[in-house]
């Protein structure tokens with residue numbers, strides 16, 4: 206099954222400010238009592254979007270001006286904490302196709318790329334400028350160019366970071382490695398048979 | 406030039422380079438639990454792919470199991486559905502499952518070592534970030550996402566980039582009342598919650614040489630809180646001794662051979678690290694968190710910082726946000742803050758040595774009546790030995806609830822949760838907003854004995870004072 210080549214993500218954006226936004230905040234653990242990822246999008250950032258009584262709070266994702274946004278902008282160390290793929294899955298299933306942040310936690314980054322959802326970094330000053338532009342004009346189109354590693358918005362262009370391996374995986378449609386891994390199985394079996402602890 | 410353990414294990418498990426430049430890495434041992442595996446089995450079913458090495462996957466149930474009821478069906482139908490799904494997946498694919506009726510069920514990071522499944526020089530993966538715990542044995546152990554759980558089930562491999570290696574030496578002697586938990590909280594405080602990004606942490610120095618396997622596990626467990634995906638300690642005689650006689654450890658002639666091979670994985674003395682950090686054990690005091698990330702920590706005798714203490718605008722904002730959530734003023738002492746709940750357990754500190762150490766001091770003390778205190782053994786085996794030693798009696802007499810094995814109040818997927826803005830003195834590893842089940846709940850991370858001190862006094866306290874542990878002069 207050939208995967209899509211991801212060169213460009215284009216859409217409207219929303220800024221969820223803050224550093225160290227952890228996966229418990231992205232998707233609180235109680236919503237992980239599920240055997241499929243379906244429907245997780247609804248619970249994205251649930252506890253920061255709702256009061257303990259379930260009333261909607263003032264939050265960018267509750268603001269109708271940002272409905273339909275497909276690019277999420279945030280701060281430093283985004284996605285830290287648990288390895289739960291429920292976090293990027295919730296973001297993806299809420300309609301997002303890319304995240305821009307100052308930096309990402311490692312496992313979150315890998316999980317996201319594996320879903321074909323680019324996570325690109327930008328420096329703090331550029332992020333502030335981008336966030337301000339998005340707030341001023343929520344209808345503005347933001348474009349992440351995976352190939353040239355730039356983010357374009359409202360006539361501006363800022364550089365963004367994306368490791369070579371991840372970039373190549375997205376561009377060449379290898380972001381979900383399962384097919385490649387399966388092709389290597391004969392070599393896997395040969396290597397495993399030489400390792401004592403792996404013998405049945 | 407010598408090689409580090411990381412490099413040796415990586416090289417021994419590299420299958421080939423993938424088209425995207427990543428390495429296809431063989432995962433020798435795969436551990437699964439009920440929360441992050443069902444979707445992976447679902448993906449296999451969808452594509453009609455079998456489990457390639459079922460004998461190298463081991464399952465247990467920990468996150469959702471209630472620790473206050475053992476009979477099924479559980480009162481929570483979703484929890485019941487999750488355990489049944491895992492049972493079915495294991496049965497369908499011929500995977501060993503340490504189910505609740507086996508006497509071996511428990512938190513996955515406690516069960517692997519105690520069964521002798523976790524071994525030096527191996528690669529381990531589990532759909533859980535605290536898989537780094539297994540690095541205590543000189544294994545390279547990765548927390549992975551659910552799609553990668555699928556990859557391991559289907560191919561026994563994952564696609565990865567190699568990591569750099571940072572050697573962290575802790576030399577000298579820890580003062581009485583200072584524990585492995587303080588060591589790792591201190592390391593994270595120094596290097597930051599994302600200081601470990603891109604690195605494997607290799608812990609060493611005289612403190613680690615002297616540590617038991619359980620202490621090493623406590624430190625490796627929280628590598629992920631320091632941003633490092635992997636943390637490990639080189640295997641030595643302590644490692645070999647721990648593994649001898651365990652159910653899955655090699656036996657007879659294979660044993661001698663295995664032990665020798667294991668030790669050969671230790672980093673060579675002349676290997677080149679990408680970074681080296683040196684820490685003096687004498688500089689570490691009992692450490693507690695005050696904020697909403699594990700890096701926001703102070704020594705017990707220090708004050709909580711104020712926003713003005715932040716060096717950058719974003720640091721000041723982080724401090725303000727944390728103080729607001731914790732309802733702390735900033736600039737006040739951490740000692741003396743009232744607590745509502747005391748939680749002793751988790752894959753960081755739910756092992757036998759943790760319970761023994763606390764019981765040693767707790768005997769004769771009573772939990773403050775304002776505090777709800779629970780003690781949750783990390784595995785059924787830990788619970789059983791603790792009961793044989795009479796530790797359960799000491800905990801119960803002091804006023805702790807004595808529970809069945811599981812993750813319990815470490816996270817909010819079972820009945821144990823904070824209510825409202827309760828403040829919990831916790832031996833677990835995460836103090837994120839909402840982590841313990843109430844969006845406004847508050848968590849202070851600390852060593853098990855400090856949790857006991859908080860339970861007894863009803864406030865954040867210095868265990869050394871509460872339990873009369875003498876400090877050497879000058880600390």
Ligand code: SF4
Nearest residue numbers: 535751752812815816
């Ligand atoms: S005890 Fe806590 S950190 Fe450990 S596996 Fe369970 S939920 Fe995760």
